[in-house]
Amino acid sequence: MKKLKALDSKGKGVVCISGKLKSYCTKATAKKVLEMKGYLVKSSLTKDVTILVNESGFNSAKTQAAHKKGLTIITNLKELI
Structure with a gap:
């Protein structure tokens, strides 16, 4: 787990994938x-989390919560990478 925390602090961000x-x-x-x-990837x-990936275009609960938190929402994962 310490390795993941190091990745989080020095990495590019924490990503959650929705849909x-x-x-x-x-x-x-x-x-x-x-x-x-x-990147560090979380399931929830x-x-x-600093970036939400939502390629489906569906306005999920995760997407709505990300909007409220002012997070970056990516609709094409390959553009992020």
Whole structure:
């Protein structure tokens, strides 16, 4: 767990993925790519999250919460990477 915290403090940000992805077959694949690029990936929208990925366009509860918190919302994951 200490390794993840170090990644969080020196990495590019903390990402949460909401809904289905268009750019990757699975969220697990996207998570691996994001982690290799220096991002920490969380499954839920915690206070640590700085970026929400929502490629589906669906206005989910996570998306609404991210808007309220003023988080960056990405609609194309490959643009982030």
